[in-house]
Every structure is written in structure tokens, then in C-alpha cells.
Amino acid sequence: MKLTGSKILLECLQREGVDQVFGYPGGTVINIYDDLMDSPVKHILTRHEQAAVHAADGYARATGKVGVAIATSGPGATNTITGIATAYMDSIPMVVITGQVPTPLIGNDAFQEADIIGITRPITKHNFLVRDVKDLATIIKKAFYIARTGRPGPVLVDLPKDVQVATTKFEYPESVELRGYKPTYSGNLRMVEKAAAMILAAKKPVIYVGGGASLTDAHAELKQLAETIQAPVTTTLMGMACFPKRHPLSLGMLGMHGTYYANMAVTNSDLLIALGARFDDRVTGKIATFAPHAKIIHVDIDPTSIKKNVRVDLPIVGDLRDVLTKLLKELGSQTDEVAKLAEKLKPWHEEIAVWRREQPMSYTPSKTIIKPQFVIEKLRELSNDDAIVTTEVGQHQMWAAQFFDFVQPRTFLSSGGLGTMGYGLPSALGAQAAFPKRQVIDISGDGAFQMNSQELATLVQYRLPVKIVILNNNFLGMVRQWQQLFFNKRYSQTCMELPIDFVKLAEAYGATGLRATKPEEVEDVIRKAFATKGPVIMEFKIAREENVLPMVPAGASLNEMVLAS
Amino acid sequence: MRHTISVLVENEFGVLARVAGLFSGRGFNIESLSVAPTLDPSISRMTIVTSGDDRILEQINKQLNKLIDTIKVIDFTDEEHMERELCLVKVTADDGTRAEVLRIADIFRGKVVDVTPKSYTIEVTGAPDKINAIIELLRPMGIKELVRSGPVALGRGPKGWRAGD
Ligand SMILES: Cc1ncc(C[n+]2csc(CCOP(=O)(O)OP(=O)(O)O)c2C)c(N)n1
Ligand SMILES: [Mg+2]
Numbered sequence: 001m002k003l004t005g006s007k008i009l010l011e012c013l014q015r016e017g018v019d020q021v022f023g024y025p026g027g028t029v030i031n032i033y034d035d036l037m038d039s040p041v042k043h044i045l046t047r048h049e050q051a052a053v054h055a056a057d058g059y060a061r062a063t064g065k066v067g068v069a070i071a072t073s074g075p076g077a078t079n080t081i082t083g084i085a086t087a088y089m090d091s092i093p094m095v096v097i098t099g100q101v102p103t104p105l106i107g108n109d110a111f112q113e114a115d116i117i118g119i120t121r122p123i124t125k126h127n128f129l130v131r132d133v134k135d136l137a138t139i140i141k142k143a144f145y146i147a148r149t150g151r152p153g154p155v156l157v158d159l160p161k162d163v164q165v166a167t168t169k170f171e172y173p174e175s176v177e178l179r180g181y182k183p184t185y186s187g188n189l190r191m192v193e194k195a196a197a198m199i200l201a202a203k204k205p206v207i208y209v210g211g212g213a214s215l216t217d218a219h220a221e222l223k224q225l226a227e228t229i230q231a232p233v234t235t236t237l238m239g240m241a242c243f244p245k246r247h248p249l250s251l252g253m254l255g256m257h258g259t260y261y262a263n264m265a266v267t268n269s270d271l272l273i274a275l276g277a278r279f280d281d282r283v284t285g286k287i288a289t290f291a292p293h294a295k296i297i298h299v300d301i302d303p304t305s306i307k308k309n310v311r312v313d314l315p316i317v318g319d320l321r322d323v324l325t326k327l328l329k330e331l332g333s334q335t336d337e338v339a340k341l342a343e344k345l346k347p348w349h350e351e352i353a354v355w356r357r358e359q360p361m362s363y364t365p366s367k368t369i370i371k372p373q374f375v376i377e378k379l380r381e382l383s384n385d386d387a388i389v390t391t392e393v394g395q396h397q398m399w400a401a402q403f404f405d406f407v408q409p410r411t412f413l414s415s416g417g418l419g420t421m422g423y424g425l426p427s428a429l430g431a432q433a434a435f436p437k438r439q440v441i442d443i444s445g446d447g448a449f450q451m452n453s454q455e456l457a458t459l460v461q462y463r464l465p466v467k468i469v470i471l472n473n474n475f476l477g478m479v480r481q482w483q484q485l486f487f488n489k490r491y492s493q494t495c496m497e498l499p500i501d502f503v504k505l506a507e508a509y510g511a512t513g514l515r516a517t518k519p520e521e522v523e524d525v526i527r528k529a530f531a532t533k534g535p536v537i538m539e540f541k542i543a544r545e546e547n548v549l550p551m552v553p554a555g556a557s558l559n560e561m562v563l564a565s
Numbered sequence: 566m567r568h569t570i571s572v573l574v575e576n577e578f579g580v581l582a583r584v585a586g587l588f589s590g591r592g593f594n595i596e597s598l599s600v601a602p603t604l605d606p607s608i609s610r611m612t613i614v615t616s617g618d619d620r621i622l623e624q625i626n627k628q629l630n631k632l633i634d635t636i637k638v639i640d641f642t643d644e645e646h647m648e649r650e651l652c653l654v655k656v657t658a659d660d661g662t663r664a665e666v667l668r669i670a671d672i673f674r675g676k677v678v679d680v681t682p683k684s685y686t687i688e689v690t691g692a693p694d695k696i697n698a699i700i701e702l703l704r705p706m707g708i709k710e711l712v713r714s715g716p717v718a719l720g721r722g723p724k725g726w727r728a729g730d
Contacts (some may be wrong), residue, residue, distance in 0.1 A: 119585060122590045128635040129578060146633060177729065180575060180636045307620065481726040 004029040005133045005164040009097065010039045012140035015172050018068050020044070020059065020433055022052040024079075026072020027112060028099025031164045034163045044433055044462055045455035049076050051426035052401050053083025054452070057092050058427025061413045062388055063434045064217065066093040072111030073099045077158075078119065082420055085123040089417025090216060090238060093152035095143045101285070102162040103131055116183045116223050117158050125153030133166040142176050148460045150183030151302040152215055163538040170468075185299060187318030187326055191522045194314055195273075195297050196330040200337045202271035202295075204348045205231040208254065208283075211238030212276015212300060212320045212414065217522055219243065219409040221324035222275065228331055230341050230354060231273065234262040237416040238278070241406035251352070252361065255283040256552045260359035263550075265352055274298045277319045279309040281554075289557035299323045359550070361402055362564055370519050372396065372471045374544045375526075376403040379469065380440065382526045387411065387439035392424040393446030395477040396469075398548040400443040422451030425468065429455055432464040439467065441529065445495060446472040456509040459535040467529050470502055473544045481547050485562070506537040515539045567596070567616045569641045569648060570625070573726070575608040575634040576602055579622060583632055584611060587654045593617065593625050597715025605728055608636060634727065637697045645721040651688070651714040652696045653678070657707030658685040666706050673699045692716070 003011065004127060009032060013021070014530050020046045025033045036043050046052040049071040056067030067087075077098040087094045101110040117129050121254060126146050128139045136159075141153040213222055213235075219242045226233045226249050231242045245252055251262035266272065277283070284290040287309060298321055306315045309562040316323055331338050363373040376399050388406060390413040391397040397414055406412050415423040428442040445552040449470055459466050474493040483491050485520040496525050503513030512532050516525040522540065529536040550561040574580045581600060588595045596614040603610045615625060622640070629638045641648075656666050664683050670677060675689035678679075691698055693716050700711065720726075 010647060039729065092628060118582065121579070121586055131578075181633045289638060302631070304631050 001169040002167040002168070004035075004167050005130075005136055005159065007138050008133070008161065008168070008170050009164070010035050010041060011170060012137055013041050013068065014039070016066070016140070018066070020053040021068040021275050022046055022059070023070030023166070023537050024049045024052055024076060026070065026076045026099060027096075028101060028161045029070060029076075031161070032070065032097070032099070036220045038322040040279050044429070044458065046426060046429070046458050048452065049079035050083050050422065051429070051452050051455045051458070052323070053080045053094070053096060054086065054423050054426035055430035055433070056094050056096075057083060057087045058390060058413055058430030060087075060092050060094055061352060061427070062431035064410065066095055066144055068097070069093050070387065071099070072112070073101055074114045077114050077116040081119065081123065082418075084120055084156065086415050086418045086420045086423055087227040088123045088125070089112055089128075090211060090415065091152050092154065093219045094154040095147050096154060097155045098156060098158050099164075100129070100160040101284065101343075103160045104162070105471060114137055116156065123154075125154050127156040127158065129158045129164050130160065130523070133168045136163065137172050138176070139384045141173050142178065145176050146178070146181065150181070154299035162463060166196055172184070184303075184317045185319040185322055187316045187323035189300070189326060191314060191316045192323060192326045194328055195316065195327060196334065198271055198295060198297060199229050199231075199273070199331070200334065200341070203344065204269045204292075205229065205271040205273060205345070206251070206265050206269040206341065207231045207233045207275060208234060208266065208277055209235040209239035209242055209271045209275050210277025211236065211241040213239050214409060214477060216276065216320040217409060218276070218321040218324055219329065221321055221473055223247070224328055225324055228328065228338060230345050230349075232265055232349070234258070234266065236280070237414055240414075241409050241412040244407045245405040246407070254558070256285070256554070257402065257550065259361055259527055260550050260561060260563060261352055263552065263561060266294075267557070267559045268351070268375070269294045269455060269475060272296045272512045274300075275324070276300060278305040281309070283559045284309065284559075285552045285556055286454050289526045290332060310338040322466055349414055357516045359563055366543065367519060369543045370516060370540050372399045372473075372540070372546055373403045374519065375522055375540050375542070375546055376400055376443070376472060377471065378526055379443075380404050382523070383441065384439050388428070388435065389427040390414065390424040390431065390442045392438070392442070392444045392451075392538065393419045393478075394445040394448055395481065395546070395548045396443050396445040396471040399471070400479075402548075421448035424453045425449065425452050425466070427467045429464055432466050433462070434488045436464070442468045444464055444468055444470050445477060446470055446474060446500065447476045448504075449502075450500070453505065456506065456535065460510045464535065465533060466535050467519075468535065468541045470537060471541050471542050472502065472539055473546070474499060475544060478548070480545070484545070484547070485551075486553070500538040502537050511535040511537060513537045513539070515541070517541045566618070566622075566642070567614065568622055569646070569716060570613045570629070571636040571639040571641065571718060572611040572613060572629055573603070573728075574609050574611060575636065576607050577634055579633045580598065580609065583634060586613070586628070587632065588629055591624070591628065593621065597618045597713075599717055601716040608728055612715065616638060633640040637726065639685075639720070639726070641718050641720065646718050647717045647721060648692050649690055650693050650696050650710060650716040651690045652700070653686060653688055654680075654700065654703060654711040655684050655709040656703050657709060658683065662706045666703065669699060669702045675699065677700060709727070
């Protein structure tokens, strides 16, 4: 039987197990939208294409499945760019379908034409222009395969209108063959043996965990490794929820706003075991003085991540879960040596305990003004363990990372690599669509919230009960903090002169708005919000010039921290 | 250090832009790039001359390999190989220089491929150094225009690379 391109697309989505897509219609995707009406694939209409892509991203991060977004050509396609770049930087599996002008018009500056293939080439893992309906099914199959395998990432498929209308016999390929793409999953055993030997020889090991642990769902193996070798664990923002912060071996986050003790441990360690992390500059600080005494083991599925920023003594290319499983097996065959570790590493743990005591994660509480850290602590206390937290970007994001104790994997969704303000609300939308029954919380700032606040409409329309926390300091707080510390308090363009009534804003969309202006109101507002059925904005008027500390100034060494006290 | 790299890629729409964009986006050097289909028309072969320290070259190799359309990357630096480049050069040829131009072309086994009362156009092939040398010798005669293809390279010895090997 012959099918049109748009029907083939929807058939393919079903074969890939896609039950939920996010998008926004327009002229060059109108055929797809027409066919969507008869398809079991559910569609959520966001209020902006950027939000559709972030929603697909949030869906992907929360579930581990490939997120799917649809946009029309030209402005619809260009609106997806920030979302795609965000997903690319954080290696999120995603397929973005864009409409394109009919093939005969491509290159003619046709109405709503944009070279989205050219534009997205450097921010996608791969992209495809479909020029013949006969290729469509294979291309969709390849797109999903590329998006979810190896180091995951966004793949864009540009689908001209005439290809959507053209018909061909539909056959979904069983498998794909890409001779240039063969990711290495299996870690080299000899390298793993060497890693085990290095671990057994170390006196001051630190495990440094990145987003790869989340992408491979390697939390159980990670915990087992840490406990087996008694090594302290620090995570990046992306690795945050992969290791429970309340675990005695947890050092919390490292890097620019990491804990004092994580940064000190890394700086003093003699073996850094990097797992699915990529030595981002926000993590390393000044490269020349990063982990100066440490041998480095680097496990990553992407060979380009290895030795990109730092020297590596032992590279292991492979899937993190595979490598950890092999490593645990190897260590299991050396039980005598492993048994000695607890005793041997005692001095190291004592050293760390001193740093912990000297500079615990803390803030100065207040009885009169709401401290943002206090709000985060209360949120943790009053939310469920499996609550999914998303963030925007700014101080509130860092406070969330520092003071919310994540206990389950895939519960912290934040734009780490690109640092995209406006990510939190739509990604929460996507996560809530995936898990309608779980608590989903967007921790937001007053500035970033306004970058995609239109998505309140989507939440209300689809009954997605996301709880939004706005830590309102009436500042673009993170930039203001830099101006305070490094630009003589010259607050150029960071004061949001116009105070927004976020309660009224919520109500305008038919959501619930709550506000706390005093510390004693905080708990009540949070309780009320969680007890409310639909989406809620909780606005907290916080201490306006509170800073995120500790802080490693950009370009400084990890042990050169500005401390809280 | 100068490196000559062959990249075998899927002969797909936009593949040249992917490779060129990779170099520009990551700040890698491209000294020259030449590209054409291979015996197997589904594969194109690019020869890229680039430069950088070991760390950069390792990244270039890995990043090229990471492209979905890349089938194979060969860095010839540590391999016995040959490089050949084609150059067409249009030189002023008046009564005073005509004979000398021909003599130089001859020494380099160049061919005159176009003649006018005022110019010779010479075709010469060879390793990049040889091309540089003839250009230097012709320069005093007055070079009106020249074009170089950028080198192409192949490993020495009996072994060859084919898709699927
Ligand atoms: C799209 C985008 N534009 C600009 C920035 C730069 N930036 C980083 S944090 C920040 C301030 C965020 O303000 P707000 O959302 O109020 O959060 P706060 O820092 O006050 O908690 C800005 C402007 C960014 N990260 N993303
Ligand atoms: Mg703010």
C-alpha cells in the first residue's frame, strides 16, 4: 500500500515507540498536523517552538527515551535552535522534525525558507534533508538510531512539503547500516585491568562523575564502585542525581560553585577517576593547576572528549555501564587487595573530614528575609523523593544544585553545557507529560522565567501540574553577582526595574499563584502548592543581593575559592 | 607541524560543509583541501593539509572520525606516502623571457598548455615543494595568475584501502 510522506513519518514515529511529541504547526507541516489527528501519537502544542524542543528534551532526560519535536519551516525552524543547541551540549537524545519549502523552491528565498540544515549542522549530532519520499523511512530510522546510540544527541530531519505529499510504498527497515558510525560500547579489558591496578595503588582517589552516568543509567554500578573502593564521589551539575548526596562518600558538586571539600579533594587527590565527564572549564577552573598531583583515568563513550582539555593517563573508550561492570568484576577477583582499601584510605578520609568541618555547605539564615537556600531546603523536605526538579539558569540553579539533596537518578534536569535561561519551564512541561503522577518542580529566577513564561498556557491547557518556584530577587542575579565581585558593583542592566506580579501572571493563565515575603510563610506556600491540583507559581521574595558561594572565579584554580564565611 | 590527512566520506549532500565547518568551528587550520569521488561513487575522498601540535592533531583525527559521514581517516604523517599537486601558471612571455620560461618549464617537466603572444600557461605537477620551487623561478618573469589544486596523497606500497576492507 502506498502512503504519503506525512503518514509515513507518523508510522515511523510509532514504530520507534514514540507516544508523545511536542510542536507547533505552520504551512510546511500542515499535512503532518492533518494526519496527526488520526494518529495515536499524542501532540502537545507549546506556545513557542523553543519550548517544544526543551519539552522534548525534558521528556528525554526524565525517561531516557528519544524526545521528539516538530516545527514548521523558516521562523519555526529557527526558533528551535536554542533548544537544539541545549540538547547537543548535554548529549540528549532527540529528533527534531522541521518542515521545509517544496524541493523545487529550495534555494530561491521562498516564503518561510531557512537553510536549517546549514544552520544546525554544528549543533546537531547529525541532520538530514529528505529529498525523496522513498528515503524517508530509512532516514527516520537512522535519525532515531543516531540520536540514541553512542554519545546521544539531537538529530534534525528537514522534510520538504512536497515530500510529505508524495506517496510511496511504506516499508520500515528492520535495522540500519551506517558504515561511518560504529560507536564503541565495550570497554577494553586490558585498560580496565590497568584501571583496577591504579585504583588499588591509589592513596587519595576521587571519583568524578558527569552526565554520562545519567545517560547510561549507571547509578547502581557507580554506587557499588564507590563503596567497593571506598572512594569519595563528586559530581558535575550533569551528574548530580546519579549519586545520592546524603551518602557518606558524597562530596557534592565540584567546580565553580562546588563544595569546598570537593574542590580540595580533587586538588589534593592522587587518582582522579573521571566517569562520563568531559572536564568542562566550569569544572576544572584553571587547567594548569587542575588536579596537579593526580593520575587521571577517563572513561567516556566519545573519544573526542578524552584528552581534549586535560592530559589523561588511562583512557577507556566505552559505555560507562559496561566499563563499570567490567571494573567491578576485575576488582571482585582481587578481594584481598580490595579489603585493605578501607584501612589504607583512612588518612585520606580524615583529611577530607577536616575540609568538611572547616567549610561545610552553609549560608547565613535569617528570620526577617527569605534566604533562597532556605526555600530550596524546605522544598526538598516537603517534596517526594522521586520529584523531578528542573531549573532555569542563574543563581537559583546553583542554589538548587547545592542545597537540594537529590536521591534518585534522572530527577535533576538543568541546562549544564549551554546554560540556557528559559529551559526550566518547558523541560518541566516535558517531564510532567512523561510522568503525569510525579511531582515536577521548576526552580526558576525572575529573569529566566520570563524567557518562556508563555508555557504557563500549555501547562494549564494540558493539565500538567508543574510547580514553579520563582526565587525573585528582582535581579539577573548571577550576572549581578559577577558585577559585584569583579566590576566594582556597577550593576549595568541587571536590575529588573519593573517588578512583575507573578501571582497575577499565574492567574491570568488560569493557574494558581502564591507568594511568600517572609521566612515564616515559606513552608505554608510550599505545602499549599503541593496540595493544589493544577500548575502553581510560588513566588518567593528573597534576599536581593545574596551570593552563590563558594565560588571559584573564572580562570582561577579550584582551591582559590571565595568562601561563604 | 604540517599533516596531510585523507578523509573518506559518504558522497552525500552537505558532507563538504560538515568537514569544512568542523575545521572552522573548532579553530583548526586548513591549508588546502581537495575532494572528488573515488572508484566507488558512493564515497568521496578528501585530502586535507593542516597543521597543529600533537594534541590538536589528535582532536582533528577524532573529530573527523566522529562525523557520521566519515568512513575512514588516514593521517599520512608517520606513513610512507606520496603527495602530488597540480599547478597551472600563467606567465608573462615577451621576447626577453620566452626562452627562459620554456627552459624552466622543461626542467620541471611542465607542459605549455596555452600560448598567446604575451603569455604562456604552464601545467606542472609534483610534490608541493616542487611546485613552490617552479613558482619561485617563474616569479621574476612575471606571474599573471596561478592556481594550485592542493595536494592529493596516497600511501606507498602494495596495500590499498577500499570500502569494506
Ligand atoms: C538565554 C540566556 N541569556 C543570557 C544568559 C546569561 N545569564 C546567566 S544567569 C543570568 C541571570 C539570570 O537571572 P534570573 O533568572 O533572575 O536568576 P538569578 O540569577 O537572579 O537567580 C543571565 C542573564 C543566559 N545564561 N542565557
Ligand atoms: Mg533573579
